Amino acid sequence: MVALQIRDVPDDVRRALSDRAAARGQSLQSYLLALVTAEARRSTNLAALERFADRQDGSQLSRAEAIEAADHARVEREAQRDEAANAP
Template identity: 55%
Template sequence: MSTLQVRDVPEDVHRILKSRAAASGRSLSEYTLGILTRESRRPTFDELMERVRLRGSVDIGDSAVDIIRKDRNAA
């Protein structure tokens, strides 16, 4: 396990986090670790776009406009 120290945390942020930690029955350290863990598991926008790019394009067949036109013409 590593240790992370965060400096210059504004008083209001510290107070809110400490209050939320207490309300959830956890220490401030446990609470902030949970926040950091959740955040680190969420891909950034750039990471998400890279995943999409790597999957390549998908042929979805007819466009929505074509489907609607066909349906209208059939009626």
Template identity: 50%
Template sequence: MVALQIRDVPEDIRDRLAAIAAERGQSLQTYLFDLINDEVRRRDNLAVLEQFSAKRHGTRLTTGDVVGALEHSRSERDRTLDSPIGEAE
């Protein structure tokens, strides 16, 4: 593992960060590590979402295809539920 150092942090900012860490029952180092880790994870999540929005992955179905399939399935279900038991087609 490597060590990171941040220079020229104003004391009031350091004190506020230490207070937040204390409220969470963490050391300042652990709290800052969690912040950095969360930021990296968010960036990874954004990259995944961008891949899906670019339609490089996922379905090729249009919204109309999905709506049509749902309507067809629902009408079949309703037709089956309206039929007496044993007469479903």
């Protein structure tokens, strides 16, 4: 592992970060490591999403249509489950 150093951090920024770390029961070091790690993961996830942005093999449903389709599928599953439970 490598060590990172940030210079010229204003006192109020350092104090705010220290307060947030303390509120979570963490050291400033562990709090900042968690922030940097989350940011690295987020940028990796965004890069993956961008690679698939132009693909046409996925769903072309709008958000509302996808919700409606999921609701319909849930109702059908529940009806099938109820039929199976009531079958002799």
